[in-house]
Amino acid sequence: GPSRVATEPAPIVQEQPGVKAGEWDDNANYREFQKYLATAGQVAYAPDITHRTFIVVRDADGRAMPQCRVTVTGASDAAFQLRTGASGRAIFFPRTATAVGAENNELLASTSCGGATGTARFRAEAEDQVVDIRLGTKRAQQGLPVIDVAFVLDTTGSMSEEIASVKRTIAQVTRNLAQAGVRVRIGMVEYKDHGDTFVTKGYPLTEDVGRFALDVSNVSAGGGGDVPEAVEEGMSYAVNNLNWSSDAVSHLAFLIGDAPPHAERLAAFPGVLREAQRKGITFHTIAASGMDQMGQAFWRRAAQYTGGTNMFVLRGGAGPQSTGAGDPISSCGGTQRNYASGNLDQLILGKVQREAAFLRADPMRIPGLLTDENARPCDKRTTLSPLVAAK
Known part of the structure; x- marks a missing residue:
């Protein structure tokens, strides 16, 4: 120019x-x-990541609950533990947790967090899914x-x-x-x-x-x-x-x-x-x-x-x-x-x-759930990676 x-x-x-x-x-x-x-x-x-489950922990207002310990259990005595991040989400790959043992293709996710407890049952063999655990309390003000x-x-x-x-x-x-x-x-x-x-x-x-x-x-x-x-x-x-x-x-x-x-x-x-x-x-x-x-x-x-x-x-x-x-x-x-x-x-x-x-x-709102972001039109993507201007 x-x-x-x-x-x-x-x-x-x-x-x-x-x-x-x-x-x-x-x-x-x-x-x-x-x-x-x-x-x-x-x-x-x-690890076998061919099946994926997002476990989401939300408060009574639907807001993310960070740092909640989530325990996944099934037919055996084994348990698989995860912890949510700031997004309120933890990613669980059921094929890496076969020791838990699904019961009738079902697993149980449970959490005790923010003064409340919540559980959700979900299918062990779903290829890509989200499991929603709603708690009865509101997230503490920070x-x-x-x-x-x-x-x-x-x-x-x-x-x-x-x-x-x-x-x-x-x-x-x-x-x-x-x-x-x-x-x-x-x-x-x-x-x-x-x-x-x-x-x-x-x-x-x-x-x-x-x-x-x-x-x-x-x-x-x-x-x-x-x-x-x-x-x-x-x-x-x-x-x-x-x-x-x-x-x-x-x-x-x-x-x-x-x-x-x-x-x-x-x-x-x-x-x-x-x-x-x-x-x-x-x-x-x-x-x-x-x-x-x-x-x-x-x-x-x-x-x-x-x-x-x-x-x-x-x-x-x-x-x-x-x-x-x-x-x-x-x-x-x-x-x-x-x-x-x-x-x-x-x-x-x-x-x-x-x-x-x-x-x-x-x-x-989870990027890549069920459909890859690259497969969506630009105006339909869950999140757009912002272009960072070079200095």
Whole structure:
């Protein structure tokens, strides 16, 4: 376009351009995700997600009830536990809970939350459904909602090219969270590989943003060697060892790395993901450039199972081939044909802001329930991924 006359001198030090990333929500496009998994190949550890049930807990006014423990029981003595997020929803995959044992194809979901109890019976073998538990009480009035945010970060040598931009991204998110209209507790887990100076290193969740920023600035990449890294150990540390708050309406973990887990550790993953579900921890996964196909498939599985989204840095090997068939018609105002894209810091910040918005939203409006969002016309979509303007 025509050049514009500068009205003031350009600053001498310009801010580094943001890391560009794409985003893929595999629960909003659940059927498309299953097609992708068929092409990615099945692996022994992978949870069976071919049937899905959204369990929604609402108060007397129909508002979302966050952090409610939901217990699913059936014919056996076994029980499967989940915890709702800020949306009032928990995702249950019945084929990962066969030990519960359906009775006449029925399971029972029950909760005791906010001074009230509620139950709902549902079919165990429905392919995609929502189960509504209405409580007789109203949700307690809250001040600013508390949201826990943890970064689970690969700091091995292969991340050395990315680590500076990842650190800038985390620092930018940390600064912006102060204006997000929520109280945020923020923490981190570093993971490397066996034989390195450490395998995992935790930084507790804190409201002291200055201290956290200092911790992030001191992170450096090194170690590793072979391609796989100690991903399972990093995720397990985040789920089991970080000081998640019972007062938080949401527990978010952002897994950032460029390499898959070790094959011999894959059997431990279903247990880690189930424990995340039990504690109401959502993993949003971020694939750095250079991630291979196995790693990309794992990142997407971990996000989809826990209700998160998968983001990927738009540079090098982790780009559009990781997005499945996509939207053949249009991107509803986006710049890409089949995924939302924008600056990574804004995509991450948007996840935190979305949690606060869930408290004001209708918990029964669920993207991807029964029909993939990409299969709907733009004006009929349950949610539109906002296009984040590049800075």
